[in-house]
Amino acid sequence: MKHYKWQIVLGLILVGLSAALYLVHYGIFGDAHHILIYMVGDVAFVPIEVLLVTVIIHQLLNAREKRAILEKMNMVIGVFFSEVGTELVGRLAAFDPDSDRNKEKLIVTSDWSNQQFSNVRKSFEKHDYRSGDQKMSLEDLRNFLLEKKDFLLRLLENPNLLEHDTFTDLLWAVLHLAEELSYRDDLGQLPDSDYAHLMGDVRRSYALLIGEWLDYMKYLKDSYPYLFSLAIRTNPLDQNASPVVQ
Numbered sequence: 001m002k003h004y005k006w007q008i009v010l011g012l013i014l015v016g017l018s019a020a021l022y023l024v025h026y027g028i029f030g031d032a033h034h035i036l037i038y039m040v041g042d043v044a045f046v047p048i049e050v051l052l053v054t055v056i057i058h059q060l061l062n063a064r065e066k067r068a069i070l071e072k073m074n075m076v077i078g079v080f081f082s083e084v085g086t087e088l089v090g091r092l093a094a095f096d097p098d099s100d101r102n103k104e105k106l107i108v109t110s111d112w113s114n115q116q117f118s119n120v121r122k123s124f125e126k127h128d129y130r131s132g133d134q135k136m137s138l139e140d141l142r143n144f145l146l147e148k149k150d151f152l153l154r155l156l157e158n159p160n161l162l163e164h165d166t167f168t169d170l171l172w173a174v175l176h177l178a179e180e181l182s183y184r185d186d187l188g189q190l191p192d193s194d195y196a197h198l199m200g201d202v203r204r205s206y207a208l209l210i211g212e213w214l215d216y217m218k219y220l221k222d223s224y225p226y227l228f229s230l231a232i233r234t235n236p237l238d239q240n241a242s243p244v245v246q
Contacts (some may be wrong), residue, residue, distance in 0.1 A: 089213055124214075138181060149175070
């Protein structure tokens with residue numbers, strides 16, 4: 001009750017003030033019938049007012065606030081791909097023996113429809129990501145991730161991540177992979193069992209990364225065509241990609 005003390009006091013003051021004004025009205029005009037007519041009319045409108053204020057207007061404000069938060073979140077995701085994600089897509093794809101065939105599905109163009117983005121995303125959620133024997137490549141991946149670790153940790157501090165669970169899962173997966181790699185002294189001499197364990201972490205990060213990358217590319221296509229143009233010209237999975245406009 002202590003938390004609501006001031007609200008209770010304010011409510012009593014307002015009710016008392018309303019009663020005092022009605023008494024003043026009655027004292028001047030002496031017309032209780034007129035007071036009751038308007039009082040009942042005002043009370044009858046209260047449910048409609050509640051509907052307008054607490055339901056319709058409140059929902060509109062919430063929707064607007066959520067759009068603003070998602071816009072900020074997409075800005076954070078954009079910074080992630082600019083600093084880490086785009087290069088990481090190419091690095092993780094290199095561990096897939098079928099990467100050449102799979103890369104063809106990820107050559108995004110300006111002709112892609114929303115349905116095509118959705119279909120490709122779903123296909124990679126079910127993708128059986130095999131891993132070849134590339135133990136020596138883990139050293140470069142570790143160096144890259146450790147170099148970007150502080151940046152990734154700062155991203156996790158962003159409160160807007162609460163609105164984007166899948167991106168949060170991606171950050172945790174990538175940070176976990178970085179931590180796993182950092183504990184190995186010689187990544188080129190790992191037993192097959194440990195290498196298989198690390199490849200499980202690589203597969204998890206790659207699957208989440210591709211999903212977020214496709215969502216980000218779709219967002220750029222819909223909202224920022226000039227950024228989308230640069231993104232498809234620097235696609236790390238397109239061997240023919242070039243930032244130079246032909």
